Amino acid sequence: MRGLIICILILTSLSGYGQRMSITIKKVDGKIKIDGIPDEQAWSLADSAYQFTQNFPTDSLPAQAQTVAKILYDDENIYVLGVMHNLPQPRGYVTPSLRRDFRGAANDSFSVILDPFSDRTNGFLFGVNPFGVMREALIVNGGTGGGSFSMDWDNKWYAEAQQFEKYWIVEMAIPFKTLRFSEGVDSWLVNFYRVDSEYAERSTWSPVRRTFPIFNLANNRQLVWDEPTKKPGTNISVIPYVATNTQRDFEENTGEDFKPSTGFDIKYAVTPGLNLDVTVNPDFSQVEVDQQVTNLDRFEIFFPERRQFFLENADLFSGFGTGSTRPFFSRRIGIAIDTLTGQNVQNQIPFGMRLSGKVSDDLRLGILSMQAGRDASIGLPSYNYSMVSLQQKVFSRSNINFFAINKQTFESPSEYDTTSLNEFNRTFGVEYRLASSNNVWNGKAFYHRTFGPEPTTSPYAGGFFMNYDIQKWSVDIFSQLIGADYNPEVGFVRRNDIRQLATTVRYIWFPERGKIQSHGPAFDFDMVGNDTYGFLDWDYNLQYEISFRNTSSFFTRLRKQYTYLFDSFDPSGTGGVELPSDSEYTNYQFIARYESDQRKKIFFRLNTRSGQYFNGNRINLEGSVGYRYQPLGFTSIDFALNRILLPEPYTTTSLYLIGPRFDFTFTKKIFWTTFIQYNSQIENMNINTRFQWRFKPVSDIFLVYTDNYFAYHEGGFNIGQPRTRALTFKITYWLNL
Numbered sequence: 001m002r003g004l005i006i007c008i009l010i011l012t013s014l015s016g017y018g019q020r021m022s023i024t025i026k027k028v029d030g031k032i033k034i035d036g037i038p039d040e041q042a043w044s045l046a047d048s049a050y051q052f053t054q055n056f057p058t059d060s061l062p063a064q065a066q067t068v069a070k071i072l073y074d075d076e077n078i079y080v081l082g083v084m085h086n087l088p089q090p091r092g093y094v095t096p097s098l099r100r101d102f103r104g105a106a107n108d109s110f111s112v113i114l115d116p117f118s119d120r121t122n123g124f125l126f127g128v129n130p131f132g133v134m135r136e137a138l139i140v141n142g143g144t145g146g147g148s149f150s151m152d153w154d155n156k157w158y159a160e161a162q163q164f165e166k167y168w169i170v171e172m173a174i175p176f177k178t179l180r181f182s183e184g185v186d187s188w189l190v191n192f193y194r195v196d197s198e199y200a201e202r203s204t205w206s207p208v209r210r211t212f213p214i215f216n217l218a219n220n221r222q223l224v225w226d227e228p229t230k231k232p233g234t235n236i237s238v239i240p241y242v243a244t245n246t247q248r249d250f251e252e253n254t255g256e257d258f259k260p261s262t263g264f265d266i267k268y269a270v271t272p273g274l275n276l277d278v279t280v281n282p283d284f285s286q287v288e289v290d291q292q293v294t295n296l297d298r299f300e301i302f303f304p305e306r307r308q309f310f311l312e313n314a315d316l317f318s319g320f321g322t323g324s325t326r327p328f329f330s331r332r333i334g335i336a337i338d339t340l341t342g343q344n345v346q347n348q349i350p351f352g353m354r355l356s357g358k359v360s361d362d363l364r365l366g367i368l369s370m371q372a373g374r375d376a377s378i379g380l381p382s383y384n385y386s387m388v389s390l391q392q393k394v395f396s397r398s399n400i401n402f403f404a405i406n407k408q409t410f411e412s413p414s415e416y417d418t419t420s421l422n423e424f425n426r427t428f429g430v431e432y433r434l435a436s437s438n439n440v441w442n443g444k445a446f447y448h449r450t451f452g453p454e455p456t457t458s459p460y461a462g463g464f465f466m467n468y469d470i471q472k473w474s475v476d477i478f479s480q481l482i483g484a485d486y487n488p489e490v491g492f493v494r495r496n497d498i499r500q501l502a503t504t505v506r507y508i509w510f511p512e513r514g515k516i517q518s519h520g521p522a523f524d525f526d527m528v529g530n531d532t533y534g535f536l537d538w539d540y541n542l543q544y545e546i547s548f549r550n551t552s553s554f555f556t557r558l559r560k561q562y563t564y565l566f567d568s569f570d571p572s573g574t575g576g577v578e579l580p581s582d583s584e585y586t587n588y589q590f591i592a593r594y595e596s597d598q599r600k601k602i603f604f605r606l607n608t609r610s611g612q613y614f615n616g617n618r619i620n621l622e623g624s625v626g627y628r629y630q631p632l633g634f635t636s637i638d639f640a641l642n643r644i645l646l647p648e649p650y651t652t653t654s655l656y657l658i659g660p661r662f663d664f665t666f667t668k669k670i671f672w673t674t675f676i677q678y679n680s681q682i683e684n685m686n687i688n689t690r691f692q693w694r695f696k697p698v699s700d701i702f703l704v705y706t707d708n709y710f711a712y713h714e715g716g717f718n719i720g721q722p723r724t725r726a727l728t729f730k731i732t733y734w735l736n737l
Contacts, residue, residue: 022224043070076232080112081172123143137149138311179272238265293657325493366391405488445463706726
């Protein structure tokens with residue numbers, strides 16, 4: 001019977017009857033075993049999504065590698081089946097490793113996208129590759145724009161995959177408690193997509209235009225329930241942890257022996273669409289270290305948030321403003337500045353809470369409050385960080401957003417230095433985000449204002465962004481005005497007191513045959529100035545981009561740029577003689593990037609930004625070279641080489657950043673990663689090695705070792721005395737009540 005059911009399933013999935021605009025999800029009585037073998041009779045009765053169409057390299061042809069998806073449910077789970085057909089010849093599959101949360105346009109995978117509120121704005125993605133490796137992600141802002149796809153979200157669900165001669169199969173079980181949805185509705189939105197390495201092909205059930213991200217939510221189709229959705233019952237998860245660590249600072253001759261700590265997170269579904277998260281004494285010691293960069297910039301560099309607590313529904317908190325002007329940046333919480341040394345130091349968080357999700361079909365709510373501890377050693381009082389945001393859907397996919405942010409201490413001003421620390425800092429703002437129903441128009445307009453203990457004259461930030469994208473033409477326009485007194489202390493602002501205008505125009509050709517998938521020119525300019533100095537910076541660029549059908553790509557740009565230094569600045573990044581303030585420079589640069597075929601076991605990325613540099617020249621080469629010994633892992637080395645050539649008395653120097661990485665996945669549950677980073681600019685070598693055993697779903701044991709050494713490049717590579725060292729052991733366990 002088992003073999004007959006599978007045979008019928010495969011044969012019916014190859015049938016050629018007409019395309020459908022919806023799929024019905026039916027309730028199943030018996031249990032479905034998640035083993036990658038669809039031998040339950042219920043699968044033969046389930047509705048099907050079939051006749052997938054290409055998203056890459058074209059968007060107008062049926063997929064060469066066809067896929068069939070089926071979907072069922074019971075009282076606890078949604079079940080998804082994917083049958084991925086291949087042509088008869090033997091073939092292999094591509095995966096970076098057996099580590100969860102794989103990503104890449106060349107890695108074989110099958111994914112389902114669920115939009116429970118049918119708002120075409122927010123969704124959940126669950127994916128599996130042929131080796132049974134799982135990934136999950138949150139999609140926000142309709143799947144358009146930077147930060148709209150986040151794989152940092154982690155939750156409980158189950159999947160298995162099996163490989164056969166002419167196809168491979170995936171079975172998933174997604175608990176209702178993992179999702180956020182409304183009761184009593186009779187339809188959601190859904191899409192399925194597949195990445196196939198053999199044909200370098202990406203295909204979807206509901207067609208997605210090739211110029212849009214494949215996870216774009218604008219064109220999802222209906223998922224019709226045979227019964228209205230019901231509340232999944234009490235939904236409470238407790239995630240306790242126990243950790244111990246030892247650390248030593250050799251330069252300060254200080255340290256701690258093994259110091260135990262414990263804490264917990266609670267996740268409580270107030271409603272099926274609204275979730276309460278509580279954290280007590282959170283510990284983030286297992287978070288992977290940031291990738292270092294060579295800093296030749298005059299302004300602060302942005303590093304993304306990696307801590308799990310801040311990631312679910314993160315767009316309700318960190319999605320405001322622009323990439324360079326953010327009123328809320330969660331990495332400001334739990335990190336403080338030592339006012340004596342100017343260095344960042346860890347600031348303990350005793351507790352915090354976050355309420356986020358859907359209040360109704362058209363209204364989302366975000367409330368966050370984190371209490372940071374007092375640190376008398378650096379004169380830091382205890383601060384509370386709070387934020388409230390509302391997102392109201394308007395029209396088909398657009399929304400209006402309001403937010404308020406408050407950072408405040410309730411300690412007496414006599415307990416801290418009021419010349420460097422404020423009693424409170426507040427930011428209020430309103431934004432309108434545009435997303436047309438066909439995804440041709442996307443954009444936002446915003447206005448923010450900050451408040452502090454003392455009144456100021458220009459504490460505002462405002463601007464807009466607009467993107468127009470049709471099949472061959474794309475136009476972006478961006479403008480912002482940042483006041484000199486705009487100061488969101490919980491935010492990230494690269495520059496104050498500026499006016500900025502930037503525009504990019506692109507044209508793309510799509511050849512019907514040959515090795516090139518698309519190519520085309522673009523022109524852009526970016527101008528920054530203010531009332532005091534006039535133009536501060538401007539650049540204009542002629543560029544050309546080529547995408548190949550084998551997933552490789554090439555990009556080149558010719559740039560002319562102008563820079564006015566209103567403050568003195570050392571362009572060598574070494575603390576040498578500074579260029580004087582009130583000086584200006586016009587330079588020409590060549591910028592290029594090449595990425596190889598990511599399906600190959602040896603893959604690489606090279607980019608350069610070379611040419612004139614202030615009053616001298618710069619030769620730059622950056623990139624990454626990797627080797628994949630699949631499916632067990634990969635080894636790669638990231639590098640950045642900068643040769644700065646400046647006239648006397650300014651510093652001529654060479655800066656090196658080299659980062660070997662070793663990623664071993666012994667099984668789908670046991671991982672070992674080692675990341676070594678040598679940075680000649682700060683004369684440091686960092687070693688971070690992390691062992692992880694996922695002994696239960698979303699439950700882990702971590703062992704993390706970190707070492708920093710004084711290192712320099714003088715007559716060869718030299719390693720000196722150790723600077724800091726730390727060893728952490730941590731256990732987390734996800735318990736559903």
